[in-house]
Amino acid sequence: MLTSQIVVYSQHGEPADVLSTHSYEIDDSHIGDNEIIVKTLAAPVNPSDINQIQGVYPSKPEKTTNFGTVEASAPCGNEGLFEIIKVGSKVTDFSIGDWAIPAQVNFGTWRTHALANDSEFLKIPNPSQSKANGKSTGLTINQGATISVNPPTALLMLTHYVKLIPGKDWFIQNGGNSAVGKYAIQISKLLGFNSLSVIRDRPNLQELKDELTSLGATKVITEEENGSKEFGPTIKGWTKETGGEIKLALNCVGGKNSTGVARKLANNGLMLTYGGMSFQPVILPTSLHIFKNITSAGFWVTQLLKQNPELKVETLNQIVEWYEDEKLIDAPSLQTKFDPNGDKPLHELYQEAVINSKQGKQLITF
Ligand code: NDP
Structure with a gap:
């Protein structure tokens, strides 16, 4: 069993008041044929994440008890970079060690691990794949974690x-x-x-x-x-x-x-x-x-990329290429590392990041 920690809210409100961290188990020895297990590498705070929690953003994740919470709760975070750590027997698009980003918003990226269907993720090259592809450099964690929005x-x-x-x-x-x-x-x-x-x-x-x-x-x-x-x-x-x-x-x-x-x-x-x-x-x-x-x-x-998934892939490929060719510099983030064995729960780290986001983009790394 793998223990995942996830930041959730059951009621809308200010992030300082409504967020909590919930732990739930992922059975990593019995995953479905088309399922993957991912480990979060980093997930930022964007203005839309805050607006979702406040309840003033039109697109919102469903509240669910799937994470084992008593009250139906919604996962926080829309953007993030993940590493594949396990693949089901029929998964062909991903291998262990690949980097991936959620294919759609509302995935709930403020968490340590996730079990998902392979169709819920898009692959982006990890640094060793970029180098094997003849590129002088690969994407950084910050570039991968903030590439989707x-x-x-x-x-x-x-x-x-x-x-x-x-x-x-x-x-x-x-x-x-x-x-x-x-x-x-x-x-x-x-x-x-x-x-x-x-x-x-x-x-x-x-x-x-x-x-x-x-x-x-x-x-x-x-x-x-x-x-x-x-x-x-x-x-x-x-x-x-x-x-x-x-x-x-x-x-x-x-x-x-x-x-x-x-x-x-x-x-x-x-x-x-x-x-x-x-x-x-x-x-x-x-x-x-x-x-x-x-x-x-x-x-x-x-909305534009939901209606046009091909445009999403085309656009992401262009951004990846510019990053690999060092033609594009990522907007810097202030990075804070989450310690799963430390005293500070994950939601407190994100609450601080929300407050600090006025000083610049915040990225929690895992
Ligand atoms: P950042 O946090 O990086 O930057 C915020 C910017 O807003 C800064 O330039 C800041 O300037 C300026 N700002 C804040 N308050 C005011 C104000 N009262 N008057 C004038 N300028 C102000 O934000 P992002 O780049 O991540 O996002 C920018 C906006 O774009 C957000 O509203 C976000 O939700 C939106 N967005 C929308 C998307 C869409 O698809 N519609 C996609 C991505 C982002 P200063 O340094 O002077 O404070």
Whole structure:
């Protein structure tokens, strides 16, 4: 028997109040023909994980007593990296030692081990497989554990809706220093698009601007500059220099910030809203709709890739290749290692990680 520990909640609420760790047994000597047992290598905290626990996210895991809890409980965590430690007799897609990520969200990644059907996982190369494949490097734990949400979001938003002309066209984004924002900066550089990133002012503004520039940002401006009429001509000058237009806006903030971002779009431009970090509604001036024919639409990676599993595989393959070729740098995480024999239960580690996520992306390693 293998003992798995999993973070669950039976009632929605703040993570600090509702999470608990539950232990349950996996019978590793009798697994089904198509089943696999995985060991968690790392699982991050994303904003959507927190919103799920709070009960304000539209996609949620089912509450179940399958983990042996008295009350039906839902598992936490959507993204994570796993290693296969046992395979059933008819499993052909995985071998022991392979790395895998959940094929769908809501798997419950904040746990030490899982018994699953092989169809619930997608294989990604582990470092020795990448090297055997002629690559100079393999994925890191952080890259594997955070590959399913933020990098595909950035790549798909940049390529799936609007055709930007390499070398000429631009996209604008707010939350330029968010994890998604940093991937969007790098991927746009790889694809030859110009980026204009809006960030909030801070004491070490220049340091952050330098960091984003080193990732490949074309231009980085503050929220104040984004909202200022006087700054508009400077941006127009930048786009004129490249002979292109700002055809796409990526909005994860909302409020006045998103209004400023939408105003920078050229005629017929598209604003994709994928997050609402300010908790303010998106307000678009009527004139932008009528006279500039701006379109405002939502983007949700979960729904898009659920409807199109082939696109998911294609997108992940591209991200893996960029990582292996060292063309893409992962957004760094603050890593904390879980000690299964230590004093701190797993849910307390995640509760601390939720609080600390304001200081940067948190990754629990196992
Ligand atoms: P991060 O935690 O890495 O970054 C959060 C960003 O939000 C930072 O740039 C932060 O800026 C900014 N921010 C926070 N509060 C405010 C505010 N009040 N006003 C302006 N900016 C603010 O986040 P992720 O990259 O992981 O995710 C970013 C957003 O994208 C989230 O809302 C997430 O849910 C969403 N998302 C949506 C997806 C989808 O499919 N729709 C997929 C992936 C992510 P600062 O440093 O100044 O605090």
